[in-house]
Each structure stands twice: as structure tokens, then as C-alpha cells.
Amino acid sequence: MTTNWSRKRALVVALCLVMIVVPLSLDGLDYRSFGGFPAVGFAVALVVYLGPRWLWWTLLVETVVIGAALTRTYEVSPVFGVAGSITVTGPALLVWYLLTRGDRQFEISTQSGERRLIVASAAGALLCGSLGGVFALAEVSPRDALLTGLMSFLSSLAAQLAVLPVLDRASRVASGTRTELIAQWTILLTIVALVLMPQTDLPMLFLIPAVLSWGANRGSPRSAHQQLLVVSILAYLLTFLGRGPLAQAGDGVQDVSGPILLYLFLVASAYVTILISGSVARLQRVTDKATRSASTMERIFESAHRTLIITSDADGRITRFNRGAELMLGYRADEVLGRRANMFYPKYEAGKQARRLGLPGDDFRSLATRMAASREPWDWQMVGKGKRKVRVSLSLTSVTDDDGRIVGFLGVGEDTTDRHAANEALRLALANEHASVLKLREVDRVKQELVSNVSHELRTPITSIIGYVELLHDGTLGDLPSEQRQVVARIARNGHRLIRLVEDLLTLSQVEAGALVLQRAPTDLGAVVRAVCLLLETQLLTRSVELVMDVPDSPVTLLADAHEVERVLVNLVGNSIKFTPDGGRIEVTLRDEEKAALITVSDTGIGIPLEEQDQLFSRFFRASSATDNAIQGSGLGLSIAHAIVTAHEGTIEVDSEPGRGTTMRVCLPREGGAVADEPLVSQ
Incomplete structure (x- = not known):
């Protein structure tokens, strides 16, 4: 095996080998007394220093070197010398394992590392003494062998405790x-x-x-x-x-x-x-950590410029006053340290907080203890320098000693003065708005009653007027000249228009009052569409506008109020007729889908501006295109149509573009039912 060894590592290995060999090679040594020290310590140190990568090579080299030294010094056979070397390499292997567990870094400055050193060195010394005594029995008497084992134990223990700590990092x-x-x-x-x-x-x-x-x-x-x-x-x-x-x-x-x-x-x-040395090292680490923590807390304490932090003893005497508290209350720290915390709040505020907490008195200790136990922020009115009042959201924490006795309090607060002012302004605004809403509701109620009453009162005389006009027009009361008949016909048309307006007002009043009641029955929508188109075709007799109807031959049945659905279609198709110039086209289609019926009314009329389409179903709203073209209307038709479709749990949508026409889609959810014998449609 090859590796890049530093000069320092080579020097350490050489020094350890010398300190292993020399003590075992001195003439005149007696293995029952001074023999071997500090060879065992350096043998263990070399194994620990080189680590697991070189473990077996280190033990092999130590076995050869120690065996040769023992053979020469004590004049024994090489076999006995190698056997004697095991009294050193065996403990070295054991101590290395106990110290590092195979891969752990050797360190004795911690309590666990210190404990491992004491246990490992004692175990290694005990193994060294046991092996030394056993091997000595082959050459000396049992008494000398026991003495050899004792000396080996003490020598090994002393050597390890002297050498191994030098490796500590x-x-x-x-x-x-x-x-x-x-x-x-x-x-x-x-x-x-x-x-x-x-x-x-x-x-x-x-x-x-x-x-x-x-x-x-x-x-x-x-x-x-x-x-x-x-x-x-x-x-x-x-x-x-x-x-x-x-x-x-x-x-x-x-x-x-x-x-x-x-x-x-x-x-x-x-x-x-x-x-x-270990105790001092641990104490220094704890002290350094505490110092760093204290420094960190001090920096946090003083850098919290927007947060009030005050500490006090158990009786309320102030011990710390941070920069945030100085900015919030206007006092310098040296002006308040040692003074009592009740300087920051009036007597009535303490009494109010005591009553909230259910306390009989308002002394600082009981009040602070109960607030700290609640673990909730409390809204306090504090008094700063110059009697300036500050609203503070204050949280208290009790500081206890090792026995659990309260020795002080920590208060952390946030200035909520502006927030309270804003909340108060908001409260007043909401109260004013609520009063305005109530007034508007009352005005709206009176208006609805007025519209309803006026509509009812108008309906009877208008109906009577239309009846007499029809008698005149029919000649029942005598023949009229042609010019007079035209005037009477014009009166009849405007009367019918007026009666429709009254009906729209009554329907709108019912919708706003939530009193619109549908008379649902199984209805064929195809019959309704045909009837509406037939009814409105008379308006196209003097116009060149094409009205096309696309309705399935088979019934499209759902539960609906046929009269109200007819009103929806009359409004939609009527609007298309009004807003489509001559030469245009109106198409009314009915589609029977799986879960709903879809009615579409499309035209090629003047269209509706996109920015006005979201107001299209608002009452009394009229598009600018209708106003610009002087087209008559009340602005109620689409709002009533929307209310009727919504009451049927359906939807109505618009798709329009100025100059390119308008498409209105009505989707009514389908429900099963038989077709009514005679759909409720005006003829």
C-alpha cells in the first residue's frame, strides 16, 4: 500500500517506534519491576494515530519490532519474544477499539471522551497484566509470574495515561x-x-x-x-x-x-x-457558549427598535429597558432602571386589567403573575414621558429560578396606537355605513311599495282605457272616419305598451321582494318558441327583417312556468327585432341536450359594447347603442328575463360585438315530465 505521507506523520511514527523499542532494549531491566515503560503507551498511541486504514500494518510492524527487542533484552527464544509482543499489541488493539469504536475521532476534552479514556486504558492495562503473567509462567515461578502481571498492569496503565492524552485535539x-x-x-x-x-x-x-x-x-x-x-x-x-x-x-x-x-x-x-484539564476545557466551552448567547441576546435586545422589551424583578423594579422601549415611551434607560414598572400605567388601567383577570387587587406581582400564566397578549394603555399615552399589546413571561420560584418578569410589547386609531375610525365608518344601509333599505322598501301600489292603481284605468279604445276601433260605438281610426289604433298600441310597462314594474317589484312564484308544469318549450315567434311576426310585417325558427319536431319537455318563459322569449326576440336594421336576420333555435334545454336568439343587429355587457342585466340599464340610435325601451326587459331564468335555476349569457350582432343563450335545466295538453302561451 502506498500513500502520501507528510513529514510530520513520518516523524511521529518514527518517534513512537523508537519509544517502543528503546525501553524494551535497555540492559539491566527487570520485567518484574521497571521493564516496558512507556512502550505500551506509545504502541497504543501509534495505532490510534494512524487509524483504521493502517491498523493491521501497524500491529504487524509493532509485533516484529517488540518481538526482536524482547528476544535480545531478555535472551529468550524468538517464539517467546513474539508471544511476549502480544502483551503489547493485544492491549493496543483493544484500547484503539474502545477509544474510537472503529471510526470515532479520539477526543478526551468531553465527558464521554474522558470516560472512554479511563475505561479503555484500564481495560488495556488489565489485558496487558493478564497476558504478561500468563506468558511469564513459562519462564519463572508462579510468584514471579504474579508479580510480573502486576507490574505489567501498573506500567501499562501509567504509560497509556501519560502518552495517549498528547493525541487529544x-x-x-x-x-x-x-x-x-x-x-x-x-x-x-x-x-x-x-x-x-x-x-x-x-x-x-x-x-x-x-x-x-x-x-x-x-x-x-x-x-x-x-x-x-x-x-x-x-x-x-x-x-x-x-x-x-x-x-x-x-x-x-x-x-x-x-x-x-x-x-x-x-x-x-x-x-x-x-x-x-478536561473540566476546565468543558467549563470554558460552556462559558464561551453562554457568552456568545448572552452577546446574541444583547444584540437582539438592543436591535429591536420597534419592540418594547422590559425586564423587572418580582416586585416590579425595572432591570432592563431596551432601545425599543426608549423610542416607544420616550424615557432613557438610565432614567427608569431601578424604578417600579407602575410608572408606565395609570391606576385606573391597572384596576381595569385586574377586573378582567378576576383579581381582587391590582398589585404588580399578582397582576403580572396572572398575565404571564395566561400566555396571551394584553392590550394596555401605557403612559410615556410627558404624559403621552401609548397603546401597547403586551405579553408577559415569568422568570423562575431552579426551584421554580418567580424572580422576575419579561415584558415584550408592540405599539398599537395607530392600529387602535385606525380600528376606531373603521368602527365609526362601519357604524355610519350600517346606518346608511338601513336608510337605503327603508328607502328601497318605500320605493317598492310605491311602485307596486302605483302599478296596481294604473293597471285598472289603463285596462279600461284600452277596452274603450278597442270598442271605438271595432266600430261598436259607431263607424269612425279613416283618419280617426288611425289615431285610435295609435292610442291602442301605446296603451298596450303602457300595460306591458306596468306588468314589468309589478314583476320587478316581486323579484326584488323575493315574491316571484313560478307555476311550474310539464311544458313543451318547442310550442312556447313557436307561439312567441308567431306572436312577434306581426311586428315584422312592415319591416324587411328575416325571422328564422329552428325547433325540433319532437317535444322538448321540462318543468317550467310557461307564461314566464314566454315573457323571457318575448323580451329577447323583441329586443332583436328592435335592434336589427332592415335587411338583417334573426334566428331562434331550440336544442334538446342531455341535462338541459338550450334556447339561442341571435341577430345581426347593432350589437352591444363589450365594456357595457356586464351591466346588461341591471334594472333600468340601457346600452349606449340603444340611446345613440333613439330606440325606445324601459331597461327592464333583460333584468326581468334574467330573474325569471335564475328562478328556473338556469343561466342566461350574452355574446355581442358592436356592428356584428348579438347572441343570447338561455340554458334551462331539464327535468322529466309529460307534455302539457295546452302550453300556457299567449296567442
Whole structure:
């Protein structure tokens, strides 16, 4: 396998291999005492550093190197040397797995990472001690094998705790100054030299963990772990060379007590350094996060220029007053801090809010507590600087301590003064509009009553006049000269026109009053269309306009009021006759479709402007084309036709273009029924 190795990686690998081989190759080492430290730590560190990609190559190289070193140092067979190497590579594999779970990044600055390091190093040391004791039984007595296992356990644990933390990638910066950190390094090395080089007393040894704790607290994690590694290697070398208090411990049992005390000292120093450094790193992260959160909240707090934010203690004394509150109420923050919040609202406002909340009193704490519990915004009238009144939509939130006691309140508000003014203006406008609508309804009711009464009153005398005119015209009361007969005929035509106008007014009054009642019966629409066309043909006797009718031979039956449908067709065909110049054509068609009957009246008349077509069915509306051509009409016919078709649950549509004619389509929903014997059509 090939890869691009950086110079740093190659240097680290070389250093680890040297630190594995050298401790195992020194002459005079006793595997029951000082043998092996810190080889196991660097073996584990190399596996963790290179990662899973190089795992098996790393273990193979370590097995060969360690086996060769053990064979040379302890003068054993190569097989025994390779077997002994397993006491190092086996724990290295186990610790790597427990630390990284195969792919997780090694990190001990978190609580979980710190816990994994302690558990993994203890498990690796236990495996190292067990394997060391088992392999030693082949060469030494059971007592020496047990001692070998104990020393292997302690040596392995101390080595891992000294070496592995150096690989941590924690990014915490030192809290101490550069001068302080240089002084701490200097003091640490000086104390190590003064305590471990001469034949000092054992209690002096505990000065070293104190200085290591100083470095772990004030320095960076990397610096603290490097100090731990340096102190561990120096303590091991000096004690191995017979220097310091540990070399003379045990009164003649140097080979047992000295190494045990040394390893326990190193383990204790490692735990102190690792735990303090990790705790400080976590505390710094929490502090940094809290600082960033506080800074963010402060920026949000002060940048909310359109939002009032006020905090107070439980008794209502103001503790924070943001820029939005300053702009809204006119006070500066230094003018209100420490004062009570009731300075912003009058006594009657507090009483009103207390009554809304069902409180017997209006003291701040009970009022604020109940408002916060409601979790709803409340409309408050607040008083700013200069007695300026401001309407605010205010939401309160209670601030509690760890025991759930209320220690303060947070108020967030929005200025709704303009909104309230607009709502009040809108309310007054709606009230005025409602009053106007009521007046218009009353006027409309009076008008409808007037139209209805006048129409009824006109109908009787007009009918009487038409009757007498017909008697004169028929000669019943005596023969009239030709000129007089023409005048009487003209009176009769205008009388009939007037009676139709009265009927239209009565129908319109019924429609507007909702009193139009249809007398539905099975009706043949074909018969209705034929009757209407026959009735209106007399109007074309003096005109050169062609009226064409296209009606199916078979009955087109539906439930309808034949009289009202006839009125619709009379209005539509009559309009076509009025608005079609001589030489034009009018076509009336009836189509029997599956669910409806479709009546179409089309002409080649003057047409209707597009912009006026949406008003075509409004009462009293007359198109500009009718006015311009001086064509008579009341503007009621199409509105009545539309009302009648709508009452039949049908639709009426218009398609027209000036100069190209008009097409009116009436669609009436079809319902089953037999054809009436005699359709109700005027003849």
C-alpha cells in the first residue's frame, strides 16, 4: 500500500517506534519491576494515530519490532519474544477499539471522551497484566509470574495515561498569560530536578502534581498533557537510575516497592492532570457558549427598535429597558432602571386589567403573575414621558429560578396606537355605513311599495282605457272616419305598451321582494318558441327583417312556468327585432341536450359594447347603442328575463360585438315530465 505521507506523520511514527523499542532494549531491566515503560503507551498511541486504514500494518510492524527487542533484552527464544509482543499489541488493539469504536475521532476534552479514556486504558492495562503473567509462567515461578502481571498492569496503565492524552485535539486556548505559562514550565522542571535527582524525602514528591494541576488549569490541554508526558518519562528514568525518593523506598525491597510507588505516582498525576484539564476545557466551552448567547441576546435586545422589551424583578423594579422601549415611551434607560414598572400605567388601567383577570387587587406581582400564566397578549394603555399615552399589546413571561420560584418578569410589547386609531375610525365608518344601509333599505322598501301600489292603481284605468279604445276601433260605438281610426289604433298600441310597462314594474317589484312564484308544469318549450315567434311576426310585417325558427319536431319537455318563459322569449326576440336594421336576420333555435334545454336568439343587429355587457342585466340599464340610435325601451326587459331564468335555476349569457350582432343563450335545466295538453302561451 502506498500513500502520501507528510513529514510530520513520518516523524511521529518514527518517534513512537523508537519509544517502543528503546525501553524494551535497555540492559539491566527487570520485567518484574521497571521493564516496558512507556512502550505500551506509545504502541497504543501509534495505532490510534494512524487509524483504521493502517491498523493491521501497524500491529504487524509493532509485533516484529517488540518481538526482536524482547528476544535480545531478555535472551529468550524468538517464539517467546513474539508471544511476549502480544502483551503489547493485544492491549493496543483493544484500547484503539474502545477509544474510537472503529471510526470515532479520539477526543478526551468531553465527558464521554474522558470516560472512554479511563475505561479503555484500564481495560488495556488489565489485558496487558493478564497476558504478561500468563506468558511469564513459562519462564519463572508462579510468584514471579504474579508479580510480573502486576507490574505489567501498573506500567501499562501509567504509560497509556501519560502518552495517549498528547493525541487529544482539544482546541481550548490557555487562560494564563504567556509569562505565567513560561514561569509554570520553569517551576515544574525545577521542582522535578530538585525532587527526583537528589535523595529527597518521599513527601516532597507531591509538589509535582500541584504544579501539574496549575498547568492543567491555566494552560492549554496540549501543554498540560505534554507536561504530564515529560514528567512521567523523567520520573521513570531518574528512578530507574537510582535517583529520587522512589529509588530508596521499601528498605531493601527496591525491586518491588519502588516501581509500584512510581507507577501509582504517575497514575495519580495523570488522573489529576487529565480531569482538571478536561473540566476546565468543558467549563470554558460552556462559558464561551453562554457568552456568545448572552452577546446574541444583547444584540437582539438592543436591535429591536420597534419592540418594547422590559425586564423587572418580582416586585416590579425595572432591570432592563431596551432601545425599543426608549423610542416607544420616550424615557432613557438610565432614567427608569431601578424604578417600579407602575410608572408606565395609570391606576385606573391597572384596576381595569385586574377586573378582567378576576383579581381582587391590582398589585404588580399578582397582576403580572396572572398575565404571564395566561400566555396571551394584553392590550394596555401605557403612559410615556410627558404624559403621552401609548397603546401597547403586551405579553408577559415569568422568570423562575431552579426551584421554580418567580424572580422576575419579561415584558415584550408592540405599539398599537395607530392600529387602535385606525380600528376606531373603521368602527365609526362601519357604524355610519350600517346606518346608511338601513336608510337605503327603508328607502328601497318605500320605493317598492310605491311602485307596486302605483302599478296596481294604473293597471285598472289603463285596462279600461284600452277596452274603450278597442270598442271605438271595432266600430261598436259607431263607424269612425279613416283618419280617426288611425289615431285610435295609435292610442291602442301605446296603451298596450303602457300595460306591458306596468306588468314589468309589478314583476320587478316581486323579484326584488323575493315574491316571484313560478307555476311550474310539464311544458313543451318547442310550442312556447313557436307561439312567441308567431306572436312577434306581426311586428315584422312592415319591416324587411328575416325571422328564422329552428325547433325540433319532437317535444322538448321540462318543468317550467310557461307564461314566464314566454315573457323571457318575448323580451329577447323583441329586443332583436328592435335592434336589427332592415335587411338583417334573426334566428331562434331550440336544442334538446342531455341535462338541459338550450334556447339561442341571435341577430345581426347593432350589437352591444363589450365594456357595457356586464351591466346588461341591471334594472333600468340601457346600452349606449340603444340611446345613440333613439330606440325606445324601459331597461327592464333583460333584468326581468334574467330573474325569471335564475328562478328556473338556469343561466342566461350574452355574446355581442358592436356592428356584428348579438347572441343570447338561455340554458334551462331539464327535468322529466309529460307534455302539457295546452302550453300556457299567449296567442
